[in-house]
Amino acid sequence: MNADHGLPANGLRWLEALTGSAGLLESPPRTVRVADAPLGAEAARFIAIVPDPRNRFPRARAGEAGIDEALGVAREVRRTIAEDVRREPRPIIALVDVTSQAYGRREELLGIHLAGAAAVDAYASARLAGHPLIALLVGKAISGGFLTHGYQANRILALDSPEVLVHAMSKQAAARVTRRTVEELEQLGERVAPLAYDVRSYARLGLLHRLIGGVNAAAPGPRDLERVRAELIAAVADARAGSRDLSTRLASPAALACRAASIAVRRRLAEQWDAP
Amino acid sequence: MSGTTVRERFLARRSFIELDARERARALLDPGTFRELAGPFDRLKSPWLPLQGVVAQADDGVVIARGSIDGESAVVASIEGAYQGGSVGEVSGAKLAGALELALRDFELGRPVRPLLLLETGGVRLQEANLGLAAIAEVHAAIVALRRHVPVVAVVAGMVGCFGGMSLAAALCSRLIVTRQARLGMNGPEVIEQEAGLAELDAGDRALIWSLMGGEQRQATGFADVLAEDDAEAIGAEVRRAFAAAAPTPRSERVEALIARLAGIDGERPPEPAALRALWGETRQ
Numbered sequence: 001m002n003a004d005h006g007l008p009a010n011g012l013r014w015l016e017a018l019t020g021s022a023g024l025l026e027s028p029p030r031t032v033r034v035a036d037a038p039l040g041a042e043a044a045r046f047i048a049i050v051p052d053p054r055n056r057f058p059r060a061r062a063g064e065a066g067i068d069e070a071l072g073v074a075r076e077v078r079r080t081i082a083e084d085v086r087r088e089p090r091p092i093i094a095l096v097d098v099t100s101q102a103y104g105r106r107e108e109l110l111g112i113h114l115a116g117a118a119a120v121d122a123y124a125s126a127r128l129a130g131h132p133l134i135a136l137l138v139g140k141a142i143s144g145g146f147l148t149h150g151y152q153a154n155r156i157l158a159l160d161s162p163e164v165l166v167h168a169m170s171k172q173a174a175a176r177v178t179r180r181t182v183e184e185l186e187q188l189g190e191r192v193a194p195l196a197y198d199v200r201s202y203a204r205l206g207l208l209h210r211l212i213g214g215v216n217a218a219a220p221g222p223r224d225l226e227r228v229r230a231e232l233i234a235a236v237a238d239a240r241a242g243s244r245d246l247s248t249r250l251a252s253p254a255a256l257a258c259r260a261a262s263i264a265v266r267r268r269l270a271e272q273w274d275a276p
Numbered sequence: 277m278s279g280t281t282v283r284e285r286f287l288a289r290r291s292f293i294e295l296d297a298r299e300r301a302r303a304l305l306d307p308g309t310f311r312e313l314a315g316p317f318d319r320l321k322s323p324w325l326p327l328q329g330v331v332a333q334a335d336d337g338v339v340i341a342r343g344s345i346d347g348e349s350a351v352v353a354s355i356e357g358a359y360q361g362g363s364v365g366e367v368s369g370a371k372l373a374g375a376l377e378l379a380l381r382d383f384e385l386g387r388p389v390r391p392l393l394l395l396e397t398g399g400v401r402l403q404e405a406n407l408g409l410a411a412i413a414e415v416h417a418a419i420v421a422l423r424r425h426v427p428v429v430a431v432v433a434g435m436v437g438c439f440g441g442m443s444l445a446a447a448l449c450s451r452l453i454v455t456r457q458a459r460l461g462m463n464g465p466e467v468i469e470q471e472a473g474l475a476e477l478d479a480g481d482r483a484l485i486w487s488l489m490g491g492e493q494r495q496a497t498g499f500a501d502v503l504a505e506d507d508a509e510a511i512g513a514e515v516r517r518a519f520a521a522a523a524p525t526p527r528s529e530r531v532e533a534l535i536a537r538l539a540g541i542d543g544e545r546p547p548e549p550a551a552l553r554a555l556w557g558e559t560r561q
Contacts, residue, residue: 112462121448127417128420128421147413151413177402193406269378273382
């Protein structure tokens with residue numbers, strides 16, 4: 001996080017560090033950044049959502065995934081799919097530092113849910129078309145922000161850093177909605193793994209492909225970059241070797257323990273699917 | 277006699293909204309074909325609610341049923357809005373995603389299935405936070421994959437409505453049927469009021485809420501395909517029609533059209549709901 005404004009800044013930091021570009025597009029929005037860079041022996045496309053204090057939508061000025069951000073991501077991902085129709089689909093790397101979806105009256109009127117769905121649709125379609133889709137969590141991955149940008153990935157990687165937070169609702173909002181204090185929520189998260197915000201607790205759920213330790217999330221140095229690039233290259237190879245769905249999220253040793261109910265439900269449904 | 281009067285037709289209606297999740301699934305499947313999977317007797321309960329002092333219901337608030345629609349093999353996933361606000365936890369989310377994944381598997385084996393979602397949900401269950409969110413991402417993935425084979429049809433009838441990550445699921449479907457009582461939006465009014473203040477949105481102002489995200493407004497501005505009466509027969513007819521018709525390009529794929537229609541909007545002062553209808557009303561018909 002940027003200490004000056006409290007705005008999420010790690011998405012842009014990592015985009016610049018990994019690609020040497022700030023990824024500004026020729027057309028709006030300024031909040032969707034896209035840059036290409038070598039990753040191993042091939043080129044990869046990196047996508048980040050970044051804050052813009054002058055965003056045309058006031059409720060999306062602090063790094064939220066708003067309407068323009070979601071549709072911008074959808075457009076860029078679909079452009080990538082179209083460019084690669086006749087060649088090996090490129091890896092797409094979603095760099096994730098998103099505070100949440102944008103909460104606002106205008107957003108609802110204008111259909112932020114459909115904008116979010118357009119981004120989800122584009123990412124899922126890229127994965128199904130054979131693009132190795134990797135989400136790298138470098139900051140916050142909260143709620144509709146994460147669904148919009150990253151959660152459709154073949155493989156989810158995360159930096160093992162206190163700046164990386166994953167949840168269904170920001171801590172302050174969840175405390176208000178559930179009528180608990182932030183301290184009570186934190187204590188509960190220690191007992192109930194899916195309620196925790198920190199990335200180590202998230203790793204226990206079995207949804208992460210890799211938790212990358214020893215890397216400075218806010219100021220990556222050359223060794224950090226080398227390390228993360230190697231992890232991305234390995235994840236791309238692993239994604240290409242595997243299926244195009246999300247089934248690996250139920251196959252890890254951590255998932256077998258922490259998502260046992262998710263697995264049991266699917267087994268029961270399969271047993272009963274066809275009439276006896 | 278010149279046919280039934282409006283009053284007689286009204287009295288002959290069977291309210292769909294008043295049905296629970298199980299009755300809704302039964303009402304939309306061909307008579308006598310309803311067969312529940314992973315039902316209450318399987319006792320697949322939330323492992324997380326009891327840790328927080330909440331009683332876990334034996335079906336976790338989602339009914340999965342096989343049967344037929346117009347004689348064709350079908351699966352219905354129906355969310356019970358009366359249990360925990362229809363919220364998606366690990367088990368209920370796995371039932372939704374798992375049913376769609378099995379329908380996809382059937383297509384890959386050459387066996388068509390009609391998938392129908394009855395959505396009545398506030399979104400992620402906050403007591404299961406990250407596992408609910410993960411399940412919703414899996415529901416999204418399954419809808420996009422399945423939609424390549426068959427229309428995925430969803431109904432939002434009310435009164436809970438469809439919110440949070442599940443509103444994205446509704447928007448991913450091939451055809452979306454709503455009633456006037458339905459609401460569809462990413463953020464519930466209470467959450468917006470809490471996050472952005474009363475000046476942003478008064479969650480107690482029902483007329484305002486429905487004018488923004490009610491079924492009629494959503495259908496009139498291209499966010500839903502069909503506005504149906506609160507009548508089990510009428511909704512059933514729309515469901516059968518949706519499966520019989522060729523699926524249009526899903527609205528969530530129409531990215532350039534969505535960007536184009538938003539291009540002229542002033543982000544600080546967008547049109548009022550009625551003006552938006554005039555502006556966007558023609559985009560999908």
